[in-house]
Amino acid sequence: MDLHTRLTELYEALRRAYGHRDWWPGDGPFEVMVGAVLTQRTNWNNVSKAIERLKEAGALSPRPLAAMEPERLQELIRPAGYYRQKAARVRRLARWVMERADGEPARLEDVPTDELREELLALRGIGPETADSILLYALERATFVVDTYTNRILVRHGLLEPRCGYYEMKDLFESVLPPDLDLYRDYHAQLVELGKRHCRSRPRCKGCPARPVLGEPIPDDELL
DNA sequence: GACCAGGCACATC
């Protein structure tokens, strides 16, 4: 069976199992951008607490965030963990939005996706997955997001070698699927859902891709 | 109390 068919069938099976995922909670593009940083290696439950604190402080917009004292910002986002690093990352992101779009993400509309991606990656603390998440879920660009769950699932299905990099995975999806915003958003969300369920039931499959793990393909019945 | 969560940068070999 060719790759296109396998990836399409995987998506259809996931979609049947879980339904359409209206996945990224967020009130506007900037909130989604901040969430993308805060959720790095972090459970969304903790992220939502940090976002709530930012909102209560009236700080969840580019201008106040860009100007805020580091210690103050650290305290607000503390529940999301890695709070010293993330405070600096969020502030750099806010400053970028201020400088690049006068604090209004909608003004980035005419900038080519590749250009935005490079600018995001140039910010310290924004790596490939965070940049793609911002592009896909905040800025509505059809660029595929992959993560550790994607790696585990593809490897376990025998679609990729264990030691593949981020772009190898990303290119796999983008070379096979049409660049459709809703499809990319939902497919990534489905993979995360499967990954959560699967890996929680099997604690051994930890640590990909830095510490890749081989395993049995995920049986179809686990999709249902 | 151990293990994990929707990464990333940096050091070292």
Added chain:
DNA sequence: GATGTGCATGGT
């Protein structure tokens, strides 16, 4: 270029 490590909170 690959591999290891620090970053930190809160849920299971």
